[in-house]
Amino acid sequence: MQRRLFLAAGGALAGFGLWRVRSHAANLDPLADFALTGQLTQGGWARGKAPLDTARLLFGGREVRLAPDRTFFIAFDRDAPPRAELVAELNDGGASKGQFAIAPRSWQIERIPIGPRPGSAPSEEFARRREAELAQIKAARLRDNAVDGWRQTFIYPVFGRISGRFGSQRIYNGTPGAYHSGMDIATGTSGTPFVAPADGVVILAADSAFTLEGRLLMIDHGMGLNSAFLHCSSHAVKTGDRVHQGQFIGRIGATGRATGPHLHWSIKWREARLDPLLFVGNMPG
Numbered sequence: 001m002q003r004r005l006f007l008a009a010g011g012a013l014a015g016f017g018l019w020r021v022r023s024h025a026a027n028l029d030p031l032a033d034f035a036l037t038g039q040l041t042q043g044g045w046a047r048g049k050a051p052l053d054t055a056r057l058l059f060g061g062r063e064v065r066l067a068p069d070r071t072f073f074i075a076f077d078r079d080a081p082p083r084a085e086l087v088a089e090l091n092d093g094g095a096s097k098g099q100f101a102i103a104p105r106s107w108q109i110e111r112i113p114i115g116p117r118p119g120s121a122p123s124e125e126f127a128r129r130r131e132a133e134l135a136q137i138k139a140a141r142l143r144d145n146a147v148d149g150w151r152q153t154f155i156y157p158v159f160g161r162i163s164g165r166f167g168s169q170r171i172y173n174g175t176p177g178a179y180h181s182g183m184d185i186a187t188g189t190s191g192t193p194f195v196a197p198a199d200g201v202v203i204l205a206a207d208s209a210f211t212l213e214g215r216l217l218m219i220d221h222g223m224g225l226n227s228a229f230l231h232c233s234s235h236a237v238k239t240g241d242r243v244h245q246g247q248f249i250g251r252i253g254a255t256g257r258a259t260g261p262h263l264h265w266s267i268k269w270r271e272a273r274l275d276p277l278l279f280v281g282n283m284p285g
């Protein structure tokens with residue numbers, strides 16, 4: 001049986017001379033036959049290319065959208081199980097499957113000296129505000145835009161000290177909270193400009209500060225992948241704007257719940273929370 005020719009050079013996914021003898025219920029090597037490249041670990045991601053004649057692609061049993069050139073994007077939650085499966089349902093009724101490993105990671109524990117205060121129940125006023133804020137965030141994530149940021153190699157929105165790592169478990173005044181959902185970057189001051197890490201469409205630019213996130217800015221990179229920037233002092237774009245990688249979009253601040261000025265950058269694909277570090281690599285310098 002002839003196998004697909006897989007070219008890893010430069011991470012380029014387009015323009016392969018591909019061929020494959022049709023088979024039913026074939027077991028494929030995902031790295032080769034789905035041309036998977038990326039970070040196959042918890043909090044990571046991959047881009048790939050579906051086999052020829054794919055009618056529908058399933059990842060973990062759910063359909064994944066294909067671009068017209070059959071390229072796709074998938075990602076792996078912070079707590080993703082150690083194995084994942086891609087299934088390509090073919091136009092002729094056959095199917096090709098490929099399993100691959102998601103490398104586990106260990107996460108650091110981080111102690112934060114501020115609230116939520118143990119024993120104090122949130123007020124009704126807070127609960128009402130929070131409900132409205134979460135509804136806005138949810139609605140923003142449902143906005144789906146034809147944009148190709150998901151194909152790009154992401155860049156840092158700003159350079160600085162990484163003051164909080166993705167996935168670390170926070171302990172607030174001795175009470176364990178949710179794990180840290182993003183990467184914190186501190187420049188030592190408020191007002192530092194930051195840029196879009198990839199092309200996208202602004203899906204939320206909160207005019208007033210949210211209780212926890214402060215002035216929140218969210219960008220859709222397409223295919224279910226989006227970035228959120230928290231605690232901003234100001235935004236340079238508004239909801240609906242198209243932005244390009246490297247474009248100035250806002251300024252760092254300490255709005256919402258923050259111990260000091262920093263940019264909290266989180267990335268999600270569908271419900272999966274991802275590690276920005278796995279998109280941009282180590283902080284330069």
Ligand SMILES: [Zn+2]
Nearest residue numbers: 164183184264
């Ligand atoms: Zn943070």
